[in-house]
Amino acid sequence: MHHQQQFLIFIPTYNEAENVEAIFRKIREVGVEANILFLDDNSPDGTGVIIDRLAAENAGVFAIHRSGKLGIGSAHAAGIRWAYEHGYTLLLSMDCDFTHSPAKIHEFVAQAADHDIVIGSRYLQPRSLRGWSLLRKTLTHAGHWLTTTLLRMPYDATGAFRVYRLDRIPAAIFDLTHSDSYSFFFESLYILWLNGYSIWEIPLELPARTYGHSKMVLKDALRSVVLLGYLWCKTKTDRESLIYAAPFVSSATISETVAQQEWDIYWFTKKAAGAVVYDIIAAFYRKAIIRRILNHFLRKHFSEQATVLHAGCGSGQVDVDIAENIQITALDISIPALTTYRKCQPKFAALIHGSIFNIPAKAEEFEGIYNLGVMEHFTEPEIRRILDEFNRVLKPGGKIALFWPPAYGLSVRFLACVHWFIHKVRRRELKLHPDELTHIRSRRQARAYLEASGFSLADYYFGVRDLFTYAVIIGRKETDYAEVSARRIAESARAVIAAEAAKI
Numbered sequence: 001m002h003h004q005q006q007f008l009i010f011i012p013t014y015n016e017a018e019n020v021e022a023i024f025r026k027i028r029e030v031g032v033e034a035n036i037l038f039l040d041d042n043s044p045d046g047t048g049v050i051i052d053r054l055a056a057e058n059a060g061v062f063a064i065h066r067s068g069k070l071g072i073g074s075a076h077a078a079g080i081r082w083a084y085e086h087g088y089t090l091l092l093s094m095d096c097d098f099t100h101s102p103a104k105i106h107e108f109v110a111q112a113a114d115h116d117i118v119i120g121s122r123y124l125q126p127r128s129l130r131g132w133s134l135l136r137k138t139l140t141h142a143g144h145w146l147t148t149t150l151l152r153m154p155y156d157a158t159g160a161f162r163v164y165r166l167d168r169i170p171a172a173i174f175d176l177t178h179s180d181s182y183s184f185f186f187e188s189l190y191i192l193w194l195n196g197y198s199i200w201e202i203p204l205e206l207p208a209r210t211y212g213h214s215k216m217v218l219k220d221a222l223r224s225v226v227l228l229g230y231l232w233c234k235t236k237t238d239r240e241s242l243i244y245a246a247p248f249v250s251s252a253t254i255s256e257t258v259a260q261q262e263w264d265i266y267w268f269t270k271k272a273a274g275a276v277v278y279d280i281i282a283a284f285y286r287k288a289i290i291r292r293i294l295n296h297f298l299r300k301h302f303s304e305q306a307t308v309l310h311a312g313c314g315s316g317q318v319d320v321d322i323a324e325n326i327q328i329t330a331l332d333i334s335i336p337a338l339t340t341y342r343k344c345q346p347k348f349a350a351l352i353h354g355s356i357f358n359i360p361a362k363a364e365e366f367e368g369i370y371n372l373g374v375m376e377h378f379t380e381p382e383i384r385r386i387l388d389e390f391n392r393v394l395k396p397g398g399k400i401a402l403f404w405p406p407a408y409g410l411s412v413r414f415l416a417c418v419h420w421f422i423h424k425v426r427r428r429e430l431k432l433h434p435d436e437l438t439h440i441r442s443r444r445q446a447r448a449y450l451e452a453s454g455f456s457l458a459d460y461y462f463g464v465r466d467l468f469t470y471a472v473i474i475g476r477k478e479t480d481y482a483e484v485s486a487r488r489i490a491e492s493a494r495a496v497i498a499a500e501a502a503k504i
Contacts, residue, residue: 007034007109008088010079014069016096017045024054024061026102034092034105035060039079041069072160073177073184080164080174089167093160100161100204107202108163116168116197119189120161120204143224147186150232153193155201157186158224169197173244182220183227190231195244230280238283240317245343248335250353252360262434263334278418283317285411285469290372291318293466294403298322298370301399301459301474306367307349309393311356312374313337316345323347329366331359356386361393363481369394370401372470376436383438387453388488392481399458399477403470404446407439410468446473454479 009027013020020038027036038051042065051063064082066075076093083091092108094100100120111118123144140158147157173195177187193199234242299322302308306326310319313330314337322328327349330341338351354360356374369390375383390400405412440446447457455475462471 006087006089007032008083008086008091009034009036009105010076010083010091010093011036011038011096012072012075012079012093013038013040013043013047013051013096015043015045015047017043017047017050019096019098020047020050021054023096023098023102024058027105030102030105032102032105032109035062035088037062037064037079037082039064039066039075041066041075071180071184072182073187074180076160076184076188077174077177077180080166081171084166084171089165091164091166093162093164095160104161104202104204108161111200111202112163112165114198115200116165117189117192117199118163119155119157119199119201120159121156121201122159122204123156143186143221146225146228147190150228151186151190151235153186153190155189155193155199157189158182159204160185161204162189170244170246172247176242176244178230179223179227181223183224186224187227187231191242191244194235194239194242230277233280237280237287238317240315240344241279241283241340243343245339248338248342248351248353250335250338252353254333254353254355263332263337283315286315286317289466290403290469291321293470293472294318294370294372295321296465297401297459297461297472297474298368299325301401302326302368307365308368308370309359309361309366310371311359311369311390312371313341314372316341316343316348318372319345319348326368329361331356357382357389359389359393363392364395365393367395367398368401369398370403372403373405375402375404376439377434379437383449384452387449387455388481388484391454391477391479391484394477396477396480400455400473400475402473402475404440404473405436405469406462406471407441409439409462409470412436412439440471440473446471450475454481454484 009032011020011023024036027034038054038061040048040051040063042048048063048065051061055061055063064078066078079093080091090109090112092105094102094105104120108118108120122140143158144156147153147155151157169192173191174188176191177184179187189199231242298308302325304325308326308328310316310328310330313319313332316330319328319330319341323345324347328345328347329350329352330338330345330348331352331354332338332341333353333355335353338353341348342351352360356371375386378386387400394400443457443460446460450457450473454477456478457473458476459474460471462468
């Protein structure tokens with residue numbers, strides 16, 4: 001549905017029966033040409049009935065009802081999503097309790113002509129919070145000090161009175177936020193600021209809340225502090241994840257599998273707090289530890305500017321250095337992973353959406369293949385299929401480099417302890433990543449896997465270089481794919497004959 005009116009005012013409500021009609025009349029009195037969207041969280045004081053009546057009696061007024069009090073942040077996220085879905089190009093959000101004066105709306109809209117986000121600031125003029133209680137002043141100033149100190153963001157980031165230029169800001173950028181509470185305001189503004197959108201502040205003078213009551217509780221303040229810590233850590237260790245990238249568009253037609261769904265969830269979906277912490281640790285580990293061992297072994301075994309396939313590329317955070325030495329074609333079954341890879345690693349030769357079971361490449365196309373933390377997610381028969389496919393697309397004499405967690409590896413043991421704590425002690429169901437089915441156990445096992453698919457074992461390492469995280473397995477292609485295929489057919493035939501003989 002596309003509205004002729006391109007300007008929308010969004011007002012979330014909870015127990016605002018005494019204010020909602022008055023704020024509506026005041027907006028109309030100041031002559032603002034805009035549609036109005038009210039979103040009510042099942043207010044027990046009858047606010048929902050009033051906004052339904054306003055919507056019924058006035059064109060361009062809309063009402064959304066939710067089942068309960070789901071958080072002010074989630075309310076704003078829902079309002080922003082509704083505005084995009086209904087074709088609005090300009091969105092103004094404001095509170096219903098008159099702490100945000102409708103008389104300021106014209107000034108906000110005027111500044112939006114030259115800026116992507118316009119926000120009301122309580123810190124541009126003195127005495128802007130006169131009449132507020134000491135507790136509320138303290139919380140407000142503490143929040144401002146924390147956002148400016150930890151995030152280095154020089155704005156009043158915790159207020160809800162703001163304008164968004166939706167025609168300049170992609171809707172998907174708001175998917176990078178996690179918070180459902182008051183933290184949404186500084187989290188969303190921080191992400192917009194990191195992504196380079198222009199921000200302008202308008203001075204506000206906020207009266208005491210004579211028309212309503214503060215809905216912030218201490219729990220919200222504590223959550224905000226935790227989220228600030230998370231954003232600080234995320235910026236230091238994994239800044240790329242806070243940067244928006246246009247979704248990778250695939251030309252391939254791939255039947256969606258359970259594995260693909262799991263990896264899409266891993267790379268894109270908003271996660272529980274424990275998984276978010278895991279992501280920060282994993283990003284640090286990839287950049288500080290894994291990248292070094294990857295650089296060492298790929299430089300050792302792949303020639304300068306070799307054409308190499310990263311089969312199951314993931315985020316690309318480990319490829320930053322090695323991309324200077326080799327020509328990387330990145331393959332993954334997950335479109336969100338490819339989107340992230342393109343953002344983190346712009347020096348790739350090509351991106352391919354496809355499965356490692358059926359690589360969309362011609363025979364003997366690559367001089368090398370590598371992956372990190374991929375093989376353990378498959379069963380032994382699947383591993384054989386993957387290695388056969390690697391053989392097919394690899395040039396004669398080419399090498400594969402598999403960074404494969406061993407059963408006794410530090411990361412495997414650490415994650416086992418974490419899962420035990422989450423499931424047994426905290427009694428929560430939390431899956432940090434897709435299941436790991438087959439860990440490597442020995443050099444002998446690695447050699448057997450390789451030789452079954454026409455490779456010889458050229459190198460094997462497990463040690464302190466990556467803090468005992470991966471067994472590094474280097475295989476050289478010795479047998480042509482056609483010979484491997486013929487051997488597979490013969491093995492299958494013998495298995496069928498043996499099965500039939502066993503029946504007699």
